[in-house]
Amino acid sequence: MNKQIVPKVILHEHVEGSITPFMAKKLADKNHLPFPQSLCYQPGQYDKNEYKNGRYQYDETDFVQFIQTYDTVSNFVKTPEDYYLITYDFLSRNAKQGLIYCELFLSPYHICATHTDNQVIWDQQRFHQTLKQMDKAIIDVQKEHNITVRYHVIGVRHLGVDVVYDTLQFIENNPHPFITGFNIAGNEKAGHFDDFEKAHQLASKLNLKKSYHAGEIDCAESIIQALKHGADRIGHGIRAIEDQKLIDELVSKKITLEIALTSNRILVNELHGDIHNHPVRQLYDKGVPITLNTDDAGIFGTDIEKEYHLAQSIFNFTRLELLDITLCGIDAAFVEDAEKMRLTDLALSFFTENDKHCLQLAINNHQYHPAIIERFIKYQNRLLVLVNE
Numbered sequence: 001m002n003k004q005i006v007p008k009v010i011l012h013e014h015v016e017g018s019i020t021p022f023m024a025k026k027l028a029d030k031n032h033l034p035f036p037q038s039l040c041y042q043p044g045q046y047d048k049n050e051y052k053n054g055r056y057q058y059d060e061t062d063f064v065q066f067i068q069t070y071d072t073v074s075n076f077v078k079t080p081e082d083y084y085l086i087t088y089d090f091l092s093r094n095a096k097q098g099l100i101y102c103e104l105f106l107s108p109y110h111i112c113a114t115h116t117d118n119q120v121i122w123d124q125q126r127f128h129q130t131l132k133q134m135d136k137a138i139i140d141v142q143k144e145h146n147i148t149v150r151y152h153v154i155g156v157r158h159l160g161v162d163v164v165y166d167t168l169q170f171i172e173n174n175p176h177p178f179i180t181g182f183n184i185a186g187n188e189k190a191g192h193f194d195d196f197e198k199a200h201q202l203a204s205k206l207n208l209k210k211s212y213h214a215g216e217i218d219c220a221e222s223i224i225q226a227l228k229h230g231a232d233r234i235g236h237g238i239r240a241i242e243d244q245k246l247i248d249e250l251v252s253k254k255i256t257l258e259i260a261l262t263s264n265r266i267l268v269n270e271l272h273g274d275i276h277n278h279p280v281r282q283l284y285d286k287g288v289p290i291t292l293n294t295d296d297a298g299i300f301g302t303d304i305e306k307e308y309h310l311a312q313s314i315f316n317f318t319r320l321e322l323l324d325i326t327l328c329g330i331d332a333a334f335v336e337d338a339e340k341m342r343l344t345d346l347a348l349s350f351f352t353e354n355d356k357h358c359l360q361l362a363i364n365n366h367q368y369h370p371a372i373i374e375r376f377i378k379y380q381n382r383l384l385v386l387v388n389e
């Protein structure tokens with residue numbers, strides 16, 4: 001891999017949200033489904049350089065339109081083989097942009113559950129076939145790129161407490177070695193984290209690490225509640241900026257926020273549609289470990305390169321800071337320690353002589369938050385070990 005690029009990590013991408021307009025058309029044609037003209041902008045109506053894989057047509061200020069687009073697109077996915085196509089498409093595209101590690105979110109409820117007479121039926125065979133196709137896609141991407149992937153199982157909170165618990169029970173009976181995370185997603189305002197007590201406990205019993213969506217649509221208090229129930233990481237969490245005491249806790253406990261700049265601009269009302277209002281710079285400067293994520297890459301018309309570029313061009317993150325963000329992502333990854341070590345060393349191998357010089361200057365000048373300096377010293381020590389090996 002080219003040493004000049006910044007290696008990248010995604011800790012937050014919903015697999016069905018990764019479907020680009022081009023892929024959606026491909027799936028619709030394959031499954032003989034009508035493709036509404038109004039779903040996407042026509043050629044000439046959008047900037048092809050910015051939206052290389054087409055652009056969905058929805059009013060970015062209208063949450064309902066966004067959800068409708070998401071649902072329409074998800075409904076094009078019909079077979080386990082379709083999951084191969086979307087997983088391969090997303091991972092290969094982002095791996096070309098330097099993605100070395102990715103956590104993909106999948107919802108067993110959407111993959112394999114059906115309703116009959118108030119009862120949810122889980123189709124085990126369909127689940128296994130789907131996972132097999134996703135695994136195959138990962139293996140095929142790995143033939144060309146050095147990338148590691150893990151999965152989160154999603155509990156959709158607005159489907160209710162029982163469905164979330166049943167989802168985890170289904171995973172208890174159908175474990176998969178790549179499923180390392182449990183995630184609570186969906187409408188943040190549906191229910192309270194307290195309501196999901198049984199699910200929090202079962203996730204712990206299954207040794208699944210927890211990342212909960214909080215502080216995106218709801219306020220800082222939702223993050224406090226997620227932490228109370230054992231969240232190891234927070235999905236988005238940007239409203240932590242409203243509460244300095246909470247920020248101190250995130251820093252001292254090294255709780256990583258999965259920031260998604262494009263997604264947040266569109267979905268977080270408090271930003272008023274203007275990315276310049278995003279608190280990513282303040283959160284980083286205050287010492288909170290952050291990562292950059294795509295969330296629903298296809299629906300939002302983004303990719304990991306775009307997200308890193310936004311951080312650099314709008315929030316003036318330096319190359320050293322972007323490398324730090326990637327290393328924070330690896331440190332917070334839901335992956336076994338040996339793989340974490342390997343990924344850390346891989347990311348450190350991208351440090352140029354100039355990066356090492358900048359690292360030394362940053363440590364000497366103490367212009368960063370002590371938590372950041374502590375990380376920088378750790379990188380420097382490891383770089384010294386690697387040079388001598």
Ligand SMILES: [Zn+2]
Nearest residue numbers: 185213235295
């Ligand atoms: Zn999400």
